[in-house]
Amino acid sequence: MKGRAIVLGSAIAAAFAFSIWLNKPDLDLEPLAPATLESPNLEQIKAGEYLVQIGNCVACHTDQGGAAFAGGRAVPTPFGEVYSSNLTSDDETGLGRWTNQDFYRAMRHGRSKDDRWLSPAFPYTSYTNLKREDSDAMFAWLQTLPPIKRVQTPDTLRFPYGTQLATRAWRALYFKPATTADIAAMDRGRYLVEGLGHCAACHTSRGALGGSRTGANYMGGEIGNLGWDALPLVPSKPMTDSEANELGQLLKTGINTHKAVAGPMSEVVFHSLQHLNDADLAAIVATLRALPPADAPPAARVPQVSPEQRQSLRARGKVVYAEHCADCHGDAGEGRANIYPALAGNANVNAVSATNALNLTLNGGFPPSTAGNPFPYGMPPFSQSLSRPDVAAVLTYIRSEWGNDAPAVSVVEVERR
């Protein structure tokens, strides 16, 4: 009886302490400069438009077919769906009544105007590195958007992930706000990669609770519940100058001599990276080139394929490849510069997980239309014309030919799609 009272008492005390901790003011956060109320000048607004593009805000904050920046797009996470918010100047449902201080607090500290702890689906873990003047410029430009009324769609996160308590706890585990000194110490490339560009949101894998895996920086991995894998950004070997130039071309135009972007990265180039100015592009490339090696995410579990099965898949795959793939990708998987990506040495092809290769083979895809590549060549979807066993065969062949070295793809894996 006494024991029970102690347990109950401690539970109440813990809950009390918890609620204080949950609601305490931002004691651990740096105070932010107050709002500036004078109207921004044209230069600031122009700068803000560029920064909003580089942050790719439009991609998440626009629903399919909906008004730009009015929010409503579902962001799938392993815990349920989070719906993006309305960034237009509407008073009731958008940012119409916000100040630039409110906006900076959301970016830097992940806290909304009404003091709610924001869901980390909004990548404030990266935006915390943002400078005040840049945040103010972005806000100034967003305020020029015509007001669009769109009431926030409630998230569909499973209990308890959608609660403020869970978000608060998540922050304690995974979020360390940047200090002014941290921000001042960053060069332009790091500032764009680790801040506004929020590359880590996809390219650093996440642990079971959705926090960035420590020590796995920019090593790629599964992207939330998007059904795509992010490629590692850390170079596997030192990059030559010409490889660095090609990387710049890939980010700016979506295509280069050997590669084409695909899947979610196609969206990033389309909405965001194609607008990079030359200096920023060079700074990003320099930063990516210098990324320190990190631990690869835990290897995806790959269904086992026996050596005999692998042999027969490869034999059949060679025939399928010659008939359906070689016309564009070449007899030796060499591709065609700036048109069709090479498959020999291709990072999507060689990833341990066949997720991206399967997506592309079954559903096809276009690299993005960009100023540098306005009318890209598309990959046909093969989900109708190739049988499941033939897809497994051709991918097994491609993944083990021309120096490629990735596990075979079993028929079961294709059938599960």
Place this chain on the structure above:
Amino acid sequence: MNPMRRRNRLTRWLAVPALLLTLLALPAGAAEPAELMGKRLAACAACHGDEGRTVGEDYYPSIAGKPAGYLYNQLLSFREGRRQHTIMAGLLANLSDAYLGEIALYYAARPHASQPQMTGATPEQLALGERLTVLGDLERKIPPCQACHGEQLTGVVPMIPGLRGLPARYLDAQVGAWKNGVRHAREPDCMGKIARALKPEEITAVSAWLASQPYAVDAKPLDSLPNTMPMDCGVLP
């Protein structure tokens, strides 16, 4: 004038500049050589056939020779979710309006080809389909298909598609999608109204009759309709 109709008028006038921009954007495309466009669009050929012709295909529609404005509007609709098809939306997601205009012009300029389809429909079904297509059902405010899609059902440039040479299953699925609210056109959505007025068996009958009709190789969309259209359609200026 009732307020609904006034609002429809307003929406329509607001849509006009959008459409004009669309059509102005289109001719710029003629610069892209057809041969290169054909190679770029291998992804489309996988289902819609070489140069957009699907002869003997069970579901996927021929798109060759359809009016450019119509095709452009459909591409935008797939990209923006007014028409729902996962593969189409995925393919078009990161293509610019300018490229979609090029694609529309390319397919509009390809010669059409099709053959009448054996649909397995009964003579009664075909008779019902023909009656609705040619006469409509004026009591139920269902205009004949010919009133808008042209006497030979070849469509009208730039926005009204031809109806011949399409698989019955495709036609059935599209009108059904309109009826069920899955497919939308710009308001006032005239096809949506017609589809909702049709019974499912009537939709099947019309689809079967249309698919079973021959379509002359040299048939082209009309330049204009002889009479005013019986309904308000938001996609038209």
